Amino acid sequence: MAGKSGRTIAATRESGLKDKLFSWEGALILVLIAVNILGATLSPNYNVTNILRESPRYLAEIFMLFGMAFILVLGDIDISVGSIVCLTATVGCLVSNAGHGVGLVILACLGVGLICGMVNGFVATRFTELPTMIITLGTQIVFRGIAEVALGSGGSASMTNLQSVAPLRAKLGPLPLSFFIVLVAAVIFIIVLNKTTFGRKLYAIGSNKTTAYYTGIEVQQIRFFSFSLIGFLAGLCGLFLLASTYGANTTTGNGFEMEVIAMCVFGGIATTGGKGNIIGGFIAAFIIVCLRIAFGQINMNTQLILVIIGVMLIVSVLIPSISTAFKKPKKKTS
Numbered sequence: 467m468a469g470k471s472g473r474t475i476a477a478t479r480e481s482g483l484k485d486k487l488f489s490w491e492g493a494l495i496l497v498l499i500a501v502n503i504l505g506a507t508l509s510p511n512y513n514v515t516n517i518l519r520e521s522p523r524y525l526a527e528i529f530m531l532f533g534m535a536f537i538l539v540l541g542d543i544d545i546s547v548g549s550i551v552c553l554t555a556t557v558g559c560l561v562s563n564a565g566h567g568v569g570l571v572i573l574a575c576l577g578v579g580l581i582c583g584m585v586n587g588f589v590a591t592r593f594t595e596l597p598t599m600i601i602t603l604g605t606q607i608v609f610r611g612i613a614e615v616a617l618g619s620g621g622s623a624s625m626t627n628l629q630s631v632a633p634l635r636a637k638l639g640p641l642p643l644s645f646f647i648v649l650v651a652a653v654i655f656i657i658v659l660n661k662t663t664f665g666r667k668l669y670a671i672g673s674n675k676t677t678a679y680y681t682g683i684e685v686q687q688i689r690f691f692s693f694s695l696i697g698f699l700a701g702l703c704g705l706f707l708l709a710s711t712y713g714a715n716t717t718t719g720n721g722f723e724m725e726v727i728a729m730c731v732f733g734g735i736a737t738t739g740g741k742g743n744i745i746g747g748f749i750a751a752f753i754i755v756c757l758r759i760a761f762g763q764i765n766m767n768t769q770l771i772l773v774i775i776g777v778m779l780i781v782s783v784l785i786p787s788i789s790t791a792f793k794k795p796k797k798k799t800s
Contacts, residue, residue: 490734494749501753505760512760518640520762524755525644526706530726531751532655532744533696537598538730539659540692541672541739542590546602547700547726549609550582551719554704556613559623559714562630571630575705576698582609583697587690594686606723614716622715625708634709644706656744668692672739721772728779729754754778 505512530547537544558575582605589601617623625631636643659665670678671685679685703722708714727737733750735742754775761771 491746491749494733494746494753498749498753498756501756501760505756505763508760509763511763515640516763517756517759518642520759521755522635522642522644523707523710524758525642525648526703526710527722527725528648528729528748528751528755529651529699529703529706530696530722531729531747532651533692533699534726534730535655535659535735535742535744535747536668536692537696538727538735538737539668539672539739539742540689541675542598542689542692543727543737544586544602544693544696545599545723545727546582546586546606546609547696547703548719548722548724549606549613550579550697550700551704551707551722552714552716553582553609553613553616554578554701555708555714555718556616556623558705558708559625560616562625562627562708563623565627566630568630568633571708572705575708576701579701579704580694580698583694583700584690586697587693590693591686591690610716613714613718617714617716622713624713628712631709631712634706652744652748656748659744664688669740672741674740724772724779725754725775728775731779 502512530551534544534547554575557578558571561574562571586598586602586605589596589605590598593601614621634643638646659668667678667683667688670681670683671688675685704719707718711718729751730742730747731737732753733742733745733747735744735747757774758771761774
């Protein structure tokens with residue numbers, strides 16, 4: 467259609483190569499390439515073989531990215547996921563040591579994760595006046611406390627029945643099973659968020675919960691489902707982490723909540739709700755995974771790695787504001 471200025475305005479936004487290259491996702495791909503170059507420069511052991519060997523324990527975290535993306539798009543937050551991982555890995559380890567097979571270990575981890583997520587969802591939807599930050603801060607302490615009680619005075623448990631998680635350590639060629647599951651999950655969640663009615667409802671709730679409610683969207687049901695989902699995915703993370711490390715301790719899952727939120731925000735998902743997509747978060751997840759592997763190979767302190775990820779998180783939050791400030795036209799002075 468033609469505007470008042472005489473310009474022709476396309477009904478749909480053009481998406482050329484230049485637009486994709488200078489999009490946030492395009493910039494993230496360039497950052498991913500730079501991180502891999504940095505890793506190869508820092509450590510002679512940073513190569514495809516070693517990355518594939520170390521990747522399973524890091525890939526497990528990416529499962530939570532998809533659920534956290536839903537939560538953030540809703541305008542909520544869940545900082546209890548690291549504790550849920552700890553609790554599910556602990557329960558899975560104890561079930562395995564009791565002599566049970568892989569089926570029951572999987573059910574135990576996923577079931578405990580789902581129950582934890584449902585607890586968060588129940589409190590968040592029944593006490594809507596409470597910020598989800600406060601709710602999940604409380605459950606974060608509770609879930610990790612339960613894990614610490616279950617682990618006992620030693621504070622750790624090692625698996626004695628390694629065969630119970632052997633199928634989860636399988637490889638398809640040189641790639642671990644978790645890599646393919648992560649890819650399949652990424653495709654499913656990208657389609658759900660971007661191409662379905664449910665995804666549009668998530669964006670609508672994140673933009674304005676009250677408006678969404680009065681347009682007939684089941685706001686609290688969707689919030690409950692999303693919190694339950696991320697609990698389930700945290701259980702899946704705990705399951706694969708258990709298969710990778712053969713045990714659990716009181717520090718299992720420490721900092722995971724920050725890393726998963728960093729993946730989402732660095733990928734362009736707004737913490738205020740209603741904005742962002744999983745594709746950017748997925749690319750950002752691999753940036754963080756590659757960084758952790760590279761820094762781990764040079765024996766960098768774990769806390770320092772968390773500091774670097776925290777700085778990345780802050781910068782990624784500030785970039786849109788800085789960009790907007792530069793784009794604002796300067797006022798003419800008379």
